Amino acid sequence: MGNNNSSHVLLTDKFILQYNEKMLALEKEVLQVKTPIDLEKTIFISICNGQDRATVLHETAATAADAWLAVMKSGQKHIKKEMLKPLWIKADIVISRIEISKEFTGKIISNYRPFFMRKGISFDPDFKTAYIEAELNCNGIIDYKNQEINLFNLNHYRKRDDMESIRSIPDKLIFFDCQGFMCDENNKVSKLYTNQMDYGRRPSDASYEDIHHVVNTASNFLFQSLQENGQFIYGYLPIFNKQIASYNIMRHTTSVWTLLNQYKLTMNEALVPKIESAVRYITEHHIVDKDQDTSFLLEQSGGEIKIGGNGVAIVVLCIYMELFHTDCFNELVIKLGNGILSLQNQETGEYWHVLNYPDFTEKEKFRIVYYDGEATFGLCKLYSHTKDKRWLNGAIKAVDYFIEHNYEKHIDHWVAYAVNEITKYVPSEKYFNFGLKNVQVNLEKIYHQDTSFHTYMEMLMITFELYDRMKSSHVKSDYSENHFDARYFIKTIYKRATHMLNGYLYPEYAMYLKSPSTVLGAFCVRHQGYRVRIDDVQHFLGGYYLYLMNYEKLAAYEKEFPE
Numbered sequence: 001m002g003n004n005n006s007s008h009v010l011l012t013d014k015f016i017l018q019y020n021e022k023m024l025a026l027e028k029e030v031l032q033v034k035t036p037i038d039l040e041k042t043i044f045i046s047i048c049n050g051q052d053r054a055t056v057l058h059e060t061a062a063t064a065a066d067a068w069l070a071v072m073k074s075g076q077k078h079i080k081k082e083m084l085k086p087l088w089i090k091a092d093i094v095i096s097r098i099e100i101s102k103e104f105t106g107k108i109i110s111n112y113r114p115f116f117m118r119k120g121i122s123f124d125p126d127f128k129t130a131y132i133e134a135e136l137n138c139n140g141i142i143d144y145k146n147q148e149i150n151l152f153n154l155n156h157y158r159k160r161d162d163m164e165s166i167r168s169i170p171d172k173l174i175f176f177d178c179q180g181f182m183c184d185e186n187n188k189v190s191k192l193y194t195n196q197m198d199y200g201r202r203p204s205d206a207s208y209e210d211i212h213h214v215v216n217t218a219s220n221f222l223f224q225s226l227q228e229n230g231q232f233i234y235g236y237l238p239i240f241n242k243q244i245a246s247y248n249i250m251r252h253t254t255s256v257w258t259l260l261n262q263y264k265l266t267m268n269e270a271l272v273p274k275i276e277s278a279v280r281y282i283t284e285h286h287i288v289d290k291d292q293d294t295s296f297l298l299e300q301s302g303g304e305i306k307i308g309g310n311g312v313a314i315v316v317l318c319i320y321m322e323l324f325h326t327d328c329f330n331e332l333v334i335k336l337g338n339g340i341l342s343l344q345n346q347e348t349g350e351y352w353h354v355l356n357y358p359d360f361t362e363k364e365k366f367r368i369v370y371y372d373g374e375a376t377f378g379l380c381k382l383y384s385h386t387k388d389k390r391w392l393n394g395a396i397k398a399v400d401y402f403i404e405h406n407y408e409k410h411i412d413h414w415v416a417y418a419v420n421e422i423t424k425y426v427p428s429e430k431y432f433n434f435g436l437k438n439v440q441v442n443l444e445k446i447y448h449q450d451t452s453f454h455t456y457m458e459m460l461m462i463t464f465e466l467y468d469r470m471k472s473s474h475v476k477s478d479y480s481e482n483h484f485d486a487r488y489f490i491k492t493i494y495k496r497a498t499h500m501l502n503g504y505l506y507p508e509y510a511m512y513l514k515s516p517s518t519v520l521g522a523f524c525v526r527h528q529g530y531r532v533r534i535d536d537v538q539h540f541l542g543g544y545y546l547y548l549m550n551y552e553k554l555a556a557y558e559k560e561f562p563e
Contacts, residue, residue: 015079019047019086022183023072026091029181029189031064033093042094042127043067044178045075046134048511050087050185050520055161056135060127064093087185088507092120092132092178095194099125100173106147108175113451113527114144118199121149122174123166132178134200138512138530140239182508192508197450197499201506206497208551214504215544217521218537219262222255225534226274230281235533238524241514244533249286249299251535253312256282258538260319261545279320282313283332290360294342295335298357305355307343308371308414310336311378318385330386337382340375341394349397351375369407372398373414380421395422399431408438411445413459413539420466432470433479439463440484447492451527452503454536457543460493461550468553487561493554497547502526503540 023045035041041064048054055078059070079086100108109117115137122130136142139157143150148169155165180192180200190202204210225233232252235244256278263271288298288305297309314336317329343352353371354364376398383391399422407415419435439446439459446456467489470480480486503523510516513530523540524530547554 012080012083015083015085016076019075019079019089022086022089022187023075025187025189026089026181026183027068027072029191030091030093031068033064033095033179035064035093035095036097039097040126041067042130042176043071044092044130044132045071046088046090046092046132046511047075047078047084047086048088048090048507048516049085050507050511051515051517053138053160053514053516054088054090054511055082055084056132058127058130067093088511089183090180090192090508090511091183092180094120094127094176095179097122097174097176100175102169102171102173105149105169105173109142109144109147112144115142115526115529116196116450117142117144118196119175119177122176123170125172125174127174129166130174130176134509134512138239140529180508184507190508198502201502201504201508204498204501206494206501206547208548210501211497211544211548211551214501214521215262215265215541215548218504218523218541219258221519221522222258222534222537222541223262223271223274226278228277230277230279232278232534235531235536236519238510238513238515238519238530238532241518244531247301248535249282249297250306250309250312251533251538252278253282253297253309253316255534255538257312257316257319258541258545260316260323261541264323265545265548275320279316282316283329287313287332287336288357289335290339290342293335294338295332296339296355296357297336303357304363305339305357305360306367306371307340307351307353308368308374310339311371311374311376314340314378315381318381321385333382333385334388337379337391340379341390344375344394344397346397349394349399349401351398369410369412370414372402372407373412373416373418376402376418377414377421380418380425383425384421392422392425396426399434403430403434408434408441411442411456411459412438413455413462416459416462416466420462423466423469427473427475429477432466432475432477435463435466436477436479436484439489440479443485443488443492447488447495449496449499452500452523452525452540454500454503454523454525454539454543457493457496457500458539458546460489460496461543461546464489464493464550464554465546468550468557486557490554490557490561493547494558497544500540500543503536505530505532 040060042060044058046054046056057074059067061067061070118133120132140153141150182190192200234247259275286298287295289295296305297313314333317333321329351372352365353367356363376395379391379395416438423431505519505522505524510520519532522532523537524532525536
């Protein structure tokens with residue numbers, strides 16, 4: 001018993017020492033921040049062991065130094081009481097505040113997308129009951145739909161610290177902004193962004209090293225999500241750490257593509273067994289034959305066949321065969337290609353989108369535009385793999401249909417993949433023109449998009465490959481010469497590369513969710529309650545993988561267009 005007690009004391013002393021070291025590193029930064037002279041100073045600290053939602057403490061005093069000393073002592077007491085290992089500590093000092101009436105609160109909330117309001121809220125002018133932005137958003141305390149504070153979720157959060165329930169919202173609230181600093185597991189301190197879109201995360205210029213790191217961690221998240229049967233854990237709603245129960249085989253398939261890209265990037269042989277299990281999950285459980293020559297990817301949960309599913313399955317299986325120098329799926333990809341052609345109008349190039357299963361009857365002529373690009377990209381990859389012109393002819397008809405029906409209006413990354421691929425074999429000016437137009441007419445929207453919108457980066461980067469191939473091969477086109485703004489295009493790529501990091505779960509974001517270690521280093525969709533789903537991660541990685549592969553080329557183009 002005595003030994004156990006001694007061990008407890010030694011461990012607690014170790015945690016206190018770690019805490020003090022981190023707080024000392026933070027103190028140098030926090031006390032230099034300029035704050036309103038006429039107001040008392042309020043400082044928050046968030047302490048996280050990496051496993052559980054961060055504990056947030058705060059103190060207010062006449063000076064920042066006094067507030068810091070008080071909150072540091074509060075943190076020490078908490079660590080001793082809970083025997084909490086301080087893996088990460090984040091400090092926030094209030095730099096501005098404004099009093100708002102309860103009635104006006106809804107109008108403020110209505111100005112933001114869900115989970116995008118970056119202001120803290122105090123329920124009193126003395127900051128006795130106050131919460132920073134991350135607490136409010138990562139605990140669902142702001143009800144964006146009804147534009148109010150969710151008292152149930154607030155009191156659920158307060159209950160964790162044995163605090164009394166708040167029965168009503170006061171007539172006046174204080175909305176405030178903070179300057180934050182993050183001390184990581186290595187005691188490195190980062191000054192966090194304060195601007196609206198990047199608020200609360202560490203600075204990054206989307207360097208090769210930064211993006212390589214996030215690609216590795218997010219890819220590792222996907223690998224760790226793979227189960228013994230080859231199926232992924234589909235995703236999480238991380239505010240309350242709930243697994244997403246549904247499943248989608250098309251999203252599974254495109255996620256396998258990401259695993260193949262990561263293998264190409266690292267050549268880590270330890271990845272191969274998991275890749276093979278994920279591929280077998282597709283081929284052994286989700287392929288159905290209509291006849292001896294025609295196969296489809298089956299979405300079992302809905303009893304549906306989607307033409308886009310055949311496209312992405314062909315892409316993944318062809319890349320797998322190329323990467324591992326095998327022809328094991330040759331027969332299957334041809335049967336999947338026949339499935340696509342059986343659903344294509346051979347006169348117009350238009351596709352039929354959805355069939356019923358098991359009777360293979362027509363269900364929906366059109367469901368979502370992405371299926372068109374997926375199917376066409378699949379045909380192009382199949383041509384690349386077999387050199388059978390049936391597949392290329394089908395792709396040509398489809399892309400001609402896209403051009404005739406102005407598909408650039410859809411801002412579709414799959415169309416960009418298809419057009420980039422087809423121009424490798426049919427270097428027609430109209431296809432190059434369409435590939436560039438697909439991005440150019442949407443550049444302004446893409447550049448200013450406030451959400452991370454991960455598919456935009458894929459669209460930009462695959463179009464960059466098309467543009468670079470045109471330049472290196474001295475391909476001329478009317479659109480590139482007279483309409484394409486290459487300077488703005490490159491600028492937009494860099495803007496999105498940096499902006500999309502707001503969807504990456506750095507420790508300073510993940511620490512406020514219920515189970516930080518579950519989603520740390522993955523990508524999320526913030527406006528969907530920080531949703532982490534395999535396809536979300538896949539699309540982020542798809543764009544960033546291409547960014548890494550073309551990093552030096554991008555840098556060379558950037559030098560051509562100085563500000």
